[in-house]
Amino acid sequence: MRPLTELETKTFFEKLAKYIGRNITHLIDRGDETYCFRLHRDRVYYVSESVMRKATSVGRDQLISLGICFGKFTKTGKFRMHVTCLDYIAQYAKHKVWIKPNGEMPFLYGNHVVKAHIGRVTEDTPEHQGVIIYSMTDVPLGFGVTARSTSDTRKMEPTAIVVFHQADIGEYLRQEDTLF
Amino acid sequence: MAGRPATKKGAAKASPVSSPQKNANNKRKVNPVKEPVAKKAKVAAGKAAGKATGKKAAKAVEEDSEDDESWAYGAVDESDSEVEEMDDEFVSAEEGSDIEVGALNDDFLGDEFAESDEESKAPGTAMFGSDEEDEEEGEEEEEDEEDIFASNSEDSDDDDDMEAKSRKLDAAAKAEAEEAEAELQTNIMLENDKYVLPGDDHEILQSTDLQVVQARIQEIVRVLNNFREMREGNRSRNDYIAQLLKDLCLYYGYNEYLMEKLFYIFPVSEAIEFFEANEVPRPVTIRTNTLKTRRRELAQALINRGVNLDPVGKWSKVGLQVFDSPVPIGATPEYLAGHYMLQAASSFLPVMALAPQEHERVLDMASAPGGKSTYIAALLKNTGMVFANDANKDRTKSLVANIHRLGVKNAVVCNYDGREFPGVIGGFDRVLLDAPCSGTGVISKDASVKTNKSEQDFQMLSQLQKQLILSAIDSVDAGSKTGGYIVYSTCSVTVDENEDVVNYALKKRPNVKLVSTGLDFGKEGFTRFREKVFHPSISLTRRYYPHMHNMDGFYVAKFKKISNKIPKKEDNVDLDEEEEFTPITEETGKRSRGKKSNGSKTAEEESISFNADEDAELIRASQAKLLQQQKGIKLRPKKST
Numbered sequence: 001m002r003p004l005t006e007l008e009t010k011t012f013f014e015k016l017a018k019y020i021g022r023n024i025t026h027l028i029d030r031g032d033e034t035y036c037f038r039l040h041r042d043r044v045y046y047v048s049e050s051v052m053r054k055a056t057s058v059g060r061d062q063l064i065s066l067g068i069c070f071g072k073f074t075k076t077g078k079f080r081m082h083v084t085c086l087d088y089i090a091q092y093a094k095h096k097v098w099i100k101p102n103g104e105m106p107f108l109y110g111n112h113v114v115k116a117h118i119g120r121v122t123e124d125t126p127e128h129q130g131v132i133i134y135s136m137t138d139v140p141l142g143f144g145v146t147a148r149s150t151s152d153t154r155k156m157e158p159t160a161i162v163v164f165h166q167a168d169i170g171e172y173l174r175q176e177d178t179l180f
Numbered sequence: 181m182a183g184r185p186a187t188k189k190g191a192a193k194a195s196p197v198s199s200p201q202k203n204a205n206n207k208r209k210v211n212p213v214k215e216p217v218a219k220k221a222k223v224a225a226g227k228a229a230g231k232a233t234g235k236k237a238a239k240a241v242e243e244d245s246e247d248d249e250s251w252a253y254g255a256v257d258e259s260d261s262e263v264e265e266m267d268d269e270f271v272s273a274e275e276g277s278d279i280e281v282g283a284l285n286d287d288f289l290g291d292e293f294a295e296s297d298e299e300s301k302a303p304g305t306a307m308f309g310s311d312e313e314d315e316e317e318g319e320e321e322e323e324d325e326e327d328i329f330a331s332n333s334e335d336s337d338d339d340d341d342m343e344a345k346s347r348k349l350d351a352a353a354k355a356e357a358e359e360a361e362a363e364l365q366t367n368i369m370l371e372n373d374k375y376v377l378p379g380d381d382h383e384i385l386q387s388t389d390l391q392v393v394q395a396r397i398q399e400i401v402r403v404l405n406n407f408r409e410m411r412e413g414n415r416s417r418n419d420y421i422a423q424l425l426k427d428l429c430l431y432y433g434y435n436e437y438l439m440e441k442l443f444y445i446f447p448v449s450e451a452i453e454f455f456e457a458n459e460v461p462r463p464v465t466i467r468t469n470t471l472k473t474r475r476r477e478l479a480q481a482l483i484n485r486g487v488n489l490d491p492v493g494k495w496s497k498v499g500l501q502v503f504d505s506p507v508p509i510g511a512t513p514e515y516l517a518g519h520y521m522l523q524a525a526s527s528f529l530p531v532m533a534l535a536p537q538e539h540e541r542v543l544d545m546a547s548a549p550g551g552k553s554t555y556i557a558a559l560l561k562n563t564g565m566v567f568a569n570d571a572n573k574d575r576t577k578s579l580v581a582n583i584h585r586l587g588v589k590n591a592v593v594c595n596y597d598g599r600e601f602p603g604v605i606g607g608f609d610r611v612l613l614d615a616p617c618s619g620t621g622v623i624s625k626d627a628s629v630k631t632n633k634s635e636q637d638f639q640m641l642s643q644l645q646k647q648l649i650l651s652a653i654d655s656v657d658a659g660s661k662t663g664g665y666i667v668y669s670t671c672s673v674t675v676d677e678n679e680d681v682v683n684y685a686l687k688k689r690p691n692v693k694l695v696s697t698g699l700d701f702g703k704e705g706f707t708r709f710r711e712k713v714f715h716p717s718i719s720l721t722r723r724y725y726p727h728m729h730n731m732d733g734f735y736v737a738k739f740k741k742i743s744n745k746i747p748k749k750e751d752n753v754d755l756d757e758e759e760e761f762t763p764i765t766e767e768t769g770k771r772s773r774g775k776k777s778n779g780s781k782t783a784e785e786e787s788i789s790f791n792a793d794e795d796a797e798l799i800r801a802s803q804a805k806l807l808q809q810q811k812g813i814k815l816r817p818k819k820s821t
Contacts (some may be wrong), residue, residue: 048590051565054541055592057605064573064593065580084584136483139517147767169516172585180580 018130023092083167090140093132108170116158142168418442458623458729518585523551526734530669533697540609545598548575549583550598602655609663613652617672621733658741673733
């Protein structure tokens with residue numbers, strides 16, 4: 001367990017900014033308690049400092065997880081966001097997509113979101129922008145990247161993909177072994 | 181003398197024959213087989229003594245076969261009402277029989293069984309056959325009765341001889357009918373019946389017909405519940421119980437060791453209920469994750485998906501019981517979003533007993549798959565912190581998954597052997613130890629427990645539990661303002677893993693005391709069990725049973741730690757004891773102690789090899805090294821897989 005290096009921080013924040021933009025500052029400067037990012041076995045954890053201090057007494061081999069895992073660094077040095085961070089990024093998300101009930105299950109099985117399933121979209125979402133996917137009852141289901149800007153989607157066919165799938169909460173079941 | 185062996189033989193032989201034919205009503209099947217045997221015995225005796233002394237002989241036989249009277253008397257009092265009058269016991273038993281018929285019956289019996297008497301040594305099949313005929317005959321006779329009467333009235337004038345004959349026939353028919361009726365009646369009057377315990381015949385014990393076995397179980401239970409009156413002769417309670425245990429093992433498929441262990445926890449009929457309840461699955465329950473939603477909202481969302489559910493009970497504000505669901509309850513979007521956790525109702529209990537307060541630091545020693553840990557975090561409202569430990573690395577995966585899914589942000593997951601606490605970190609406000617156990621409370625979930633647990637497993641488990649509970653107690657800080665509590669729980673019902681462990685903890689750690697669990701239902705823990713007597717405060721612990729509370733078998737005990745110092749006992753401070761009482765709350769304390777003992781030992785060493793100073797120096801160094809190593813081993817015991 002160690003703090004992130006400068007390079008790691010840069011890669012990580014670039015990725016994170018795709019979803020929450022400048023709201024990253026809200027994650028770092030919190031009113032209630034000091035929180036920090038810690039790297040442990042390639043994974044980035046977001047955890048309060050008091051918990052982190054206590055967790056230092058746990059050996060490296062025995063420490064499995066602390067706080068909330070945001071994602072992991074791949075072997076090529078890129079950062080990959082995990083669905084586990086959904087709670088936090090949903091809180092600060094800039095662009096959102098709501099999908100209809102009939103589109104929930106296809107998305108939770110790992111499919112991209114097609115236009116027919118879209119219920120609502122945040123206005124003026126640009127192309128290739130990270131978005132949070134919600135159900136119509138405002139339950140965050142996952143996140144993805146838009147294929148077209150909002151204005152462009154209006155002209156598309158109903159079967160065309162609007163949001164590329166990145167992560168969804170179905171992964172808790174599907175990828176329990178590889179995720180953690 | 182004649183009666184007893186014949187009856188015994190008959191009983192032993194008859195039931196295996198009868199079992200495959202009509203096994204639905206085992207006990208009743210045995211009964212009619214035995215009656216004629218008793219009759220035969222009596223008749224045989226009567227023949228020998230002559231007709232005049234028939235009654236006496238009958239009486240004598242009756243006395244001889246007192247053990248078997250349960251079966252014999254039906255026949256005896258029907259045929260011999262005078263004898264019946266002489267014997268008080270039978271007067272009360274059956275008052276309705278006709279004296280005249282009885283007198284006639286004597287003749288009739290003598291006639292009828294004259295031939296079959298010779299067959300009395302014949303194998304059981306033959307006897308059974310004759311008996312069946314006998315029964316059928318009775319029924320037929322009953323039907324024909326009216327015809328006979330009719331013919332009687334017509335022909336009565338013609339022939340005196342005929343009349344006498346027909347009268348005799350008539351009476352015989354009547355007697356038969358009455359006998360049949362009496363049989364029917366005994367069928368109804370089960371209460372007066374006694375059950376004959378089968379002998380140690382292999383044929384019976386090998387009988388694998390479950391319905392036969394079940395009937396026998398019921399009979400024995402009935403006898404045991406009213407043992408003084410229902411017992412058969414001189415058979416002891418142990419005879420009955422030995423047979424019952426064998427039958428239960430066969431019927432429910434337990435191994436004998438476990439069966440015996442479980443059987444003695446309950447009164448007899450309750451034990452049967454317990455085994456029966458283990459065959460039925462418990463209702464599916466879910467726990468609302470109060471970090472993300474509320475029970476009312478969750479229930480509404482699930483009802484919209486067509487799930488049929490209800491609150492689990494008054495005792496829980498977060499539990500929901502699921503009756504049926506058109507969608508898999510473990511894969512709904514609500515589940516994936518972490519709004520609820522699939523969790524047995526019983527596993528709410530230890531957390532409710534622990535009652536963590538906000539801003540506390542809590543340790544869950546054996547936490548996978550995280551049902552209880554996440555409940556603790558929900559009660560803490562994501563303040564303070566939860567240390568979720570599990571000894572099995574593979575199981576920590578699902579633990580982490582659940583912690584993340586349910587949105588627990590203050591958890592640290594680690595993979596230690598629980599016995600290494602508080603070496604890793606101590607000073608917790610509360611500790612939950614849901615100890616690894618034999619799982620005898622969750623047999624309905626995992627039936628493999630029935631056969632794969634041996635005496636050795638139980639010994640190993642209870643030893644592990646004792647070690648774990650001591651480290652759990654040591655991990656708690658008694659000075660905590662809000663806490664200082666330890667909850668010990670198992671999903672097992674055996675005393676070895678529950679009361680015994682708690683008692684051990686109370687003995688070894690006089691600085692803890694048991695407090696009320698705060699759960700308003702459940703049975704009190706045993707303060708004594710068979711040969712063991714436990715601390716009286718163990719009545720504050722709680723037991724839960726599948727047949728009583730419709731949740732898994734469970735045990736919860738709550739301790740309060742009074743001081744961090746472990747008071748030493750003055751009398752026996754041997755080496756082992758000392759090892760136990762080393763202050764292991766602080767790693768540094770341990771180190772310093774190691775050095776101290778090291779010092780004293782080197783002093784001894786020096787006195788032996790005083791001359792060679794250099795040697796002493798070397799020895800000291802290696803000694804220190806060795807001790808350090810030993811201590812290191814003590815600190816981190818080998819991981820048991």
